[in-house]
Amino acid sequence: MTGPLVTIDDITCRFGKRTALQGICADIAPGQVTGLVGPDGAGKTTLIRLIAGLLRPHSGHITVCGFDSVGQAEAIHGVVGYMPQRFGLYEDLTVAENLNLNADLRAVTGQERSQAFERLLGFTGLAPFTKRLAGALSGGMKQKLGLACTLIRPPRLLLLDEPSVGVDPLSRRELWRMVHELVDQGIGVLWSTAYLDEAERCGSVLLLNDGKLLNSGAPRGMTDRISGRTFVVRGLDPAGKRLVLDRARQRVGVIDALIQGRNIRLVMAEGAAAPTANELEAGADAAVEPVRPRFEDAFVSLLRGQGLTSNTGALPQGRTSETPPGDPDAVVEARDLTRRFGSFTAVDRISFAVRRAEIFGLLGPNGAGKSTTFKMLCGLLPITSGTARLTGLSLAEAPALARARLGYMSQKFSLYPDLSVQQNLEFFAGAYGLSGRTRREAVGGMKEGFGLEPFAASNAGELPLGFKQRLALACAIMHGPAILFLDEPTSGVDPLTRREFWSHINAMAGQGVTVLVTTHFMDEAEYCDRVGIVYGGVMIATASPDDLKEQARTPDLPDPSLEDAFIRLIERHDRDRKAAA
Template identity: 50%
Template sequence: MRTAVIEAAGISKTFYPKKLPPVAALQDVNLIARTGQLTALIGPDGAGKTTFMRLLCGLMKADAGTLHVVGLDVAERPQAVQDELSYMPQKFGLYEDLTVQENLDLYADLHGITAAQRQERFARLLEMTGLTPFTGRLAGKLSGGMKQKLGLACTLVRSPKLLLLDEPTAGVDPLSRRELWEILQRLVQEEHLSVLVSTAYMEEASLCQDVYVLNRGRMLAAGTPEHLCRLAEGRCFSVLSPASFSLRILQSELLRDPCVTDAVPVGGRVRVITTTPAAVPAILKEHGWKKEPVAPRLEDAFMILLHQDAAQERQAVPGLSRTDGLIVDPLTQPVDIEARDLVRTFGDFVAVRHTSFQVHRGEVFGLLGPNGAGKTTTFRMLCGLLPATSGYLSVAGVNLRKARTQARANIGYVAQKFSLYGSLTVYENLRFFGGIYGLTRRQLERRITAVMEEFQLTEKADYVAERLPGGYKQRLSMAAALLHKPKILFLDEPTSGIDPLARRQFWQQITRLSAQGTTIIITTHFMDEAEYCDRIMIQDKGALLVLGRPDEIREKLHLPGADMNAVFIAIVEQARQKGNEGI
């Protein structure tokens, strides 16, 4: 048996978009993926991960270098390579008007799988993915996690020598992500399957035997997760601040400090990477706070590598001024959103069950839950995009049942899939959305200039939106939503599939907006982002399970210092055991 399933040497690929400078997607990339193992490819948006995957499949040709997959030269024998591998792209092509079984049959037909082979293969795949009870359900009626598992099953209707997965868990909740990775590990162990996966989740990459870090088309580092973690040895610390100092404010202050490489809230504290082991950030000296050493993680090494590589080119998002640090508790501020006994049904199906809560001015409020929990339905009702079946709902002091149009004037909205016009430039998108908000020409030009500067889009003004990396699309969507200075900003999974560096920048922007009095409602599947929220609400099967500050919820669950992934899974699993009565 070959020891390597992928052998890439000196791979380069440049694109030449019309009216724009050439884009060097890959530059002299080397990668070896070992047979029968999980190999991870990680990197920020636009790093070249998807381009590399497509080269492996023979869907495009490299400009330079050699590429062998399962011992075959991809450039010379692309069809032979495609016959030996299976590829699940970011937007896998399920047929939503077909059932689970019909989708499996369709992909089996495409690959020429015999009836005898199907019987055994389908039974195993359905059992492994937990889809056996749902073979008659339409794919369009499945939750996001179930769709991803069905996509994986369709990709594996035949037994490939190599499985390529391009961010397979983007937009999927922690429970579903855990289940999908259990499936992958089982396939590797039982079928000796070789897998190359790109992912934005560093904890997923940590489950792989080898990890490659790609940035701006160049390979920065490679090795086992343990080997890469050594890059952060001695530089990782945990900082605990008093309750009067918000974690997201402390994070922003730390990121302003030149002796800090990275800072992120974790487990009710802020995790800090300093430039040297002995470095002490100024804010810690000022308040007499201590930094406690913690073991390095893969994400720490990843952030160090990105900062080292991009130090000369990346513009840091400005932090808050020191006077903004000790902010007023948002829960002492007036109520901006009130929901009482909120219900939403679709025929006989109850999507949201008698839910009540308040959101205060300037609060960052997180709506969390597994796929299919009812959080998106709740979110859409709050935005005025979907009427409630019953109950009371007011937004910015306006009763949504009586004056939905008036309420919408106070709202900014960023959709999960970024409602941008791909054929328009950054500037043209902003002009279009500004026109919808009714801004005068003078107001609009002033606001476009302001938001492009705030979100670092000025140099991208003439770029067509569809060609922007995910992080820039997110910035443009945020800029468009804030053109009319709304009182309340709704963010529907705005960081789905976006790398850790882009997420840090995004949350610094949210911190500034919140400090300025903007109320933020956010849904997310990155549970670590719940740490940034003043309060979180977790739903499942339409029911409200828990509502409170992250630390209050940890205390209630007797999980001090636990990360929010563990907290989320514990809450949902306990509630399901009790019949979704809440914690």
């Protein structure tokens, strides 16, 4: 085709009283990856299902490869491949059985089926795993199997709905390589994502927020708009960088400020001059330097320009951390931590310590052992051998006392969806042993500090995602924990909500709370003071984000990102292990 693969003309779609998409107009071109970018709830999945002919719009028209999405939906199903969220797999079937089922559904038989399987198993590297249950695959392998099932019959248009959510950087990079191979074969791709760094890898981007199309076109077009408005403050004293961050956020003209390793990144309003190091009281060695803008910088600038804000107030003061005095290097301590499941060793003698008021990130590929390590430290999973201590208390010898010192926020919304916001707060206050005036002040402080008062009577399950995150964090910290465990805390939220969330986390660290966080967002890992990378059940590196990037620096990669460092360190570990074998 010489024209667009997809033409979207003034599409509106509603679910009950909620408008999921409003007045969307856009084209999707062949021969490239088009990014469908935006936070959870922006309308990405709804738009993909409309394009696939699986939903009908309330108004407007969509044409896909020359077919009308309403009147010719069956024809569209024959030329479009669609991989839904979570890859659309049957986890109780093997790799081969999933492929056979999808071949049956698409009437791919005989020699055509054999050739398709041979091509796809070679393309994805899954040939050695055909007898393995899909549910037993790693996240990256599930991702590849989902793609293979979608490509049983090569489509003209491939729709990928958040294919990289919850998978590690290695798997993300491998998927991008495979998708670009498909584009080289003439397949057009629409890639939906909440990862804003992925937008910069696309030929064109459709940027959605709250059901509206904010921008379309090449990602460079957005970043060019804020050229000359992005800066980094270097040379900071690590102990004082959060104070400098607070000063930067309070300055007129600064529309975004966030920690980036040892540095602070600033985005200025149009026409505003960047503050000097002296104005920020950043220290004698500090300097403010211009840097290249990122897509996320442009997105935040666009949202701020529309008057959108977030609740970035200080941490609610209903309760404060009660970290006991003692060794500042042993608030969280793991020594030779090991966990076996039968004959399989998931975590093998991991040791590290986290200091008081430190933000420590635990990173690793899917299946590497980081979640198992996290759960052992939280007391959610028994330890096979080794020791874990929280504020000096052994999880083995005094588990109840140790767990009382921590707050935990899980990756999935784990509160009671059928209880109101008020009822959830009251329940968790009681569970943490708060009563009387202390309980009333804690619940009131959480509602006020996190902007939850207008939703007090609303069921938690009906809250927008950002407010669910606020409520989950409020329930985790209302008892004033010394240690806070955060498991993928901002997955899928918009950049303003993510900044709000980290504003609270930085405030807590400033008050002496120790924070452990797992994340797949490499830019988010830059908010941490130190990062530990778990791979193959062992800790292969522990350092600050900047030190990890320095370890990955080479003549051909003079300015590595944290994702580059993550991948280089894993590749180096594999080479060293192979050489020692």
